Amino acid sequence: MMALLGSSRRNGNTEYLVNEVLEGVDHKEVYLLDHHMNPIIDERHTEQGFGYINDDYEELFFEFMKHDTIIFATPSYWFGMSAQMKIFFDRWSQYMRDDRIDFKEEMRKKQAYVIVIGNKPDPKIAALPLIQQFHYIFDYVGMEFKDYIIGQANKPQEILNDSHALTKAAFWNNQFKQSSHR
């Protein structure tokens, strides 16, 4: 179990909900904020192809590859995932072509959960294109898109008012606890 947090600040509502979901569940938490990752430079059509990039991405990517269940948690920034999280996906394009791994084979073993926190306009509607984007991403690589939570909050702690999001987080938490005990 791995949680990837795309927030650009600590102690936010996204983090709060991730903690609810994973309370008592053994997991690896990664704050993308803490890792230096450059946007991708597309070398697909160059002679030399992709080369080694000197930043924190590769280590993060191989950590990610170890886990079967991934929680992608991001605030809705401008109706999309944070740029930090987008870098994480964009860089996949290099590893799809990396002989050291069987990218698609590994991806097909994974299950994805998504947490998106938005504010206004109502993210129950305005975050739907982002949910659809996640669907396309997971479908493309063969990951199973298990479920998503769209929470509504702005200031720190406001997520406590979104009882639907909290209920669903508790539900996931319960499922994760049960499956880890098997």
Place this chain on the structure above:
Amino acid sequence: MMALLGSSRRNGNTEYLVNEVLEGVDHKEVYLLDHHMNPIIDERHTEQGFGYINDDYEELFFEFMKHDTIIFATPSYWFGMSAQMKIFFDRWSQYMRDDRIDFKEEMRKKQAYVIVIGNKPDPKIAALPLIQQFHYIFDYVGMEFKDYIIGQANKPQEILNDSHALTKAAFWNNQFKQSSHR
């Protein structure tokens, strides 16, 4: 007239289409690739608020503010805009709160055009969440979303096979030439 290119390589199909659209039209072209921009660090809820970030963004942003017509051109990376372009939008959150400018007032004067180039699955469908995201962004700040082109291409020059995209690019070009002569 300004063209913002989100591609992560030169000489691609996105660039080709932008050149078709702007051939003979006076404009400023900005390759986000050439500019060092950090992802946003959210300081909205801190005491000190946002501070100065030492990268190329602010100069770029003030250049952007000078133009009334903006062409946002991005390849579809993982069914979204490139992280480079996403950084450009995410950083707006700082300038919405910047006393030196009237962000929303300025934005309302602008017109947005979007060019997205995707490959598979068919971007006429798979890029629609991205188009919807652009719509939400522009609607939120009051920019008019004039039109979009979704092109299909992968390898360099493949856009030459997408006659719909080329026709629409020629149509825009014609409109831009006419309006600049007025």
Place this chain on the structure above:
Amino acid sequence: MMALLGSSRRNGNTEYLVNEVLEGVDHKEVYLLDHHMNPIIDERHTEQGFGYINDDYEELFFEFMKHDTIIFATPSYWFGMSAQMKIFFDRWSQYMRDDRIDFKEEMRKKQAYVIVIGNKPDPKIAALPLIQQFHYIFDYVGMEFKDYIIGQANKPQEILNDSHALTKAAFWNNQFKQSSHR
């Protein structure tokens, strides 16, 4: 409180969920199935305009106009609302132009809840265009789109396996009971 059911059969999962939501809540339930409604004939651009249509719609429409909270409940048929329910909306176009009522003024007082039941592919994703359509409809007439439930079920009673949908239904039920006691 009014529940409009778009199902084309009795005792289905959509009905089950509506009953959960409205258990103990005073409401008017309308099964569109029981009412003969013709598809609209567009007379907007004819000289005579819309005229009286001899079917059950007008009575239904004026009943609908009496209620402030409406639950639109439909199975997902071919990734949209049922044709029965679509007729209900299409016929609005006549009443927008009806001097006997102030259509938009009345609509602005209403709150909409949506229940959609789908099966495969996963309606949490595949029903999102339908949710977006409801959003556009309500936004256009100024109704507030309060919330939606997307349930997954096929055969009768299968909704009992969708604990998220049931939980949310219970939550709505609780809210409706409380507000009716005020």
Place this chain on the structure above:
Amino acid sequence: MMALLGSSRRNGNTEYLVNEVLEGVDHKEVYLLDHHMNPIIDERHTEQGFGYINDDYEELFFEFMKHDTIIFATPSYWFGMSAQMKIFFDRWSQYMRDDRIDFKEEMRKKQAYVIVIGNKPDPKIAALPLIQQFHYIFDYVGMEFKDYIIGQANKPQEILNDSHALTKAAFWNNQFKQSSHR
């Protein structure tokens, strides 16, 4: 080649665009308006299953089954296809279970084109959920979704102002003429 028109009036913009697309192309045109079709009654889970319905649908359906290229043309009514056209799709659910035909096998041979005419808000954005719905429908049955045109018009003849739609219609017309001459 078959054109299915979902409009609820003659001589509208949808019809105009269909005529542009099919000018000089051998085809069968069906106005759903002219055919009496009842909304589906779901008998999937009853003992007797679906039975014969005494209306014009079956004849229409078997005509539809004869053609390999289908143009689905509908005005955007309340951000969706017309109820008339929705009935056409909803009734498929019966024929998927009809032993006289191999529904999915036949569908996989077909190519679909979609024409949607909307007005306000801008259908380039507001019709996207409907385009996504068509995508889900065609994908579900294995039809190829070749292309779509979203036109903007309200009053009769207004489509003449939408040069993008007209250009694309002319482009399709050219393709259809060429392929029918092979």
